Amino acid sequence: MKPGIYMLFAAVLAAVMTAAAGSARAGTLEWLQPPGAPGSPPKKVISLAPSITEILFEVGSGGAVAGATRYDDWPPEARKIKRVGGYLDADIEAIIAMKPDAVFCEKNSGVKNTVEKLASLGIPVGVVSTPDMGSILSATEEIGAAMGRAAAGKQSAASMRARLGAVESAVRGLRRPGVLVLYNIAPPMAAGAGSFSDSAITTAGGLNLAARSPVKYPVFDVEKLAKLDPDVIIDQSEVTMESSAQNPLPSPALMRWKNVRAVAAGKVYTMPGAYMFRPGPRIVGSVEMLARLLHPEAFDHKP
Numbered sequence: 001m002k003p004g005i006y007m008l009f010a011a012v013l014a015a016v017m018t019a020a021a022g023s024a025r026a027g028t029l030e031w032l033q034p035p036g037a038p039g040s041p042p043k044k045v046i047s048l049a050p051s052i053t054e055i056l057f058e059v060g061s062g063g064a065v066a067g068a069t070r071y072d073d074w075p076p077e078a079r080k081i082k083r084v085g086g087y088l089d090a091d092i093e094a095i096i097a098m099k100p101d102a103v104f105c106e107k108n109s110g111v112k113n114t115v116e117k118l119a120s121l122g123i124p125v126g127v128v129s130t131p132d133m134g135s136i137l138s139a140t141e142e143i144g145a146a147m148g149r150a151a152a153g154k155q156s157a158a159s160m161r162a163r164l165g166a167v168e169s170a171v172r173g174l175r176r177p178g179v180l181v182l183y184n185i186a187p188p189m190a191a192g193a194g195s196f197s198d199s200a201i202t203t204a205g206g207l208n209l210a211a212r213s214p215v216k217y218p219v220f221d222v223e224k225l226a227k228l229d230p231d232v233i234i235d236q237s238e239v240t241m242e243s244s245a246q247n248p249l250p251s252p253a254l255m256r257w258k259n260v261r262a263v264a265a266g267k268v269y270t271m272p273g274a275y276m277f278r279p280g281p282r283i284v285g286s287v288e289m290l291a292r293l294l295h296p297e298a299f300d301h302k303p
Contacts, residue, residue: 028135029142030127032119041148042101042124048090048115049106051280052128052143053078056104058281059144059152067098074282090114096121104128104143130279132199133287137161140281160284164203167291170298171205177231177294179206180262183277185237188220196279204291205298206232226259232294233262235270236277269293 031037046067047053053072056065062077067084082098085091088110095103095118103118105111107129115125126146130136137157144153179201181191190210191197195217201208209228210218220228257263271286292299 028129028138029146030129032115032125032127034119035122035124037126037146038102038124041146044098044100045147046084046095046098046100046103047072048084048104048111049087049108049128050074050078051130051278052104052106052139053081054278054280054282055140055143056147058140058156059147059149061144061147061149064147066100067095087111092117096123102126102146106130130196131194132196133164133203133283134199136196136279136281136283139279156281160281163284164287167205167287168203171291171295174205174295174298176205176207178209178229179232179234179294180209180225180228180230181234181236183217183236184219185235188222188225190218190220192216192218196283200283200287200290204287204294206290206294222257226257229261231262231265231267233260233268234290235268238270 043064044066045056045061045064047056047065048069050069050072053062053065053068054074056062057075057078062075065078065081068078068081069086069090070083071086072078072081082094084094084098087106087108090111092114095114100123102124103115104126105115105128107127115127119125126143128139128143130139137160140157140160141150141153144150144156147153180188181197181201183189183191190213191201191208192213192215193208193211198208198211209230210220262268271289
């Protein structure tokens with residue numbers, strides 16, 4: 001796994017861990033206490049996750065993002081935003097100096113101390129939890145509302161919901177092929193139950209074979225992988241955010257595993273752009289792409 005992708009995966013893994021304590025309520029967007037939610041829509045915000053930055057731009061609040069992590073690269077305008085560290089090493093002094101009206105972060109134990117410190121100084125901190133497709137839509141609506149763009153948030157979520165619904169309708173009743181999404185090859189590390197990639201596989205009409213594990217990101221040996229015998233493997237181990245292809249590409253990394261059904265059948269692919277690492281608006285495009293890959297017969301005559 002390349003260093004950049006390792007950090008990307010580490011962020012995904014951290015995002016499903018325990019968040020900072022003291023949130024105002026249970027939900028997709030929670031505000032740390034004190035001080036709770038901002039009294040009015042914030043005009044200057046810091047985003048500590050690329051997925052949140054993408055949502056902020058999606059609802060029309062990109063201009064309010066004054067600081068972001070070194071991984072924030074979409075839309076292209078996000079690359080010009082001032083950097084305030086990474087997922088696990090946010091620069092608290094730089095954030096404080098910028099005097100933001102609010103800070104948004106993923107539900108991530110790695111930033112617990114940072115965001116609790118910011119909240120103790122009176123800076124509203126919104127913690128976003130997006131473990132599945134439904135919560136990504138909810139986060140879009142709730143972040144939109146928090147930024148004073150409730151209508152835009154609802155419109156965007158409705159569009160994504162319609163697209164996901166169209167996929168679910170197209171694959172309903174079809175046999176679900178066994179799928180593994182691998183984030184690493186040596187050893188094989190997969191997206192398990194409770195990950196948003198698991199939700200993406202299910203929505204696209206697949207059966208996530210790693211969901212049988214009690215671990216959210218299980219590590220398999222090659223023998224175990226062969227026993228699972230997936231029909232399709234999505235190899236994300238070498239994907240970079242700069243990938244520009246618009247369709248799944250064959251992956252050569254696993255061709256030595258000839259005793260695995262997906263490899264023998266030539267059904268090992270790489271999804272472009274690493275979208276399956278980010279619980280943001282573009283995950284919908286990944287679900288559509290994955291559904292066409294798993295069920296081409298359901299989409300052959302559709303644009």
